Amino acid sequence: MDLSQFDYSAAKLALDVAQLGGLVALGVYQHLTSRSKANAREINTVREGAEAAFSGLEERVARVERRQDVFESKLDGAPTHQDLSRVYDRLNDVAEDLSGVSGQMRQLSHQLSMVNQYLLNQKGGQGQ
Numbered sequence: 001m002d003l004s005q006f007d008y009s010a011a012k013l014a015l016d017v018a019q020l021g022g023l024v025a026l027g028v029y030q031h032l033t034s035r036s037k038a039n040a041r042e043i044n045t046v047r048e049g050a051e052a053a054f055s056g057l058e059e060r061v062a063r064v065e066r067r068q069d070v071f072e073s074k075l076d077g078a079p080t081h082q083d084l085s086r087v088y089d090r091l092n093d094v095a096e097d098l099s100g101v102s103g104q105m106r107q108l109s110h111q112l113s114m115v116n117q118y119l120l121n122q123k124g125g126q127g128q
Contacts, residue, residue, distance in 0.1 A: 079087070
């Protein structure tokens, strides 16, 4: 084969077509790999956000459990209905006793007033 008869324009066209095909294949490959990397990155971002939210929820649940434990321990020391009924009974007894003392004080006050009046009348009568 003689090089003078070789068609360089056809060879150049074939090489250009092959180069174009290679560039298109490379572009498709690049697109697919970058898309999978972006998907993996987005998945990792979502996973990290979910893990952060989950740890925040765990902390809140732990705080609520501690508060509930404190509340239950305080509730164990709270008076029951029976305790309150005994307290109310004693208060009623004290109120009755106070009422009696109040009546006695009124009687004493009245008697003291009578003694005072008698003494005032006697002094007035002795001076005449």
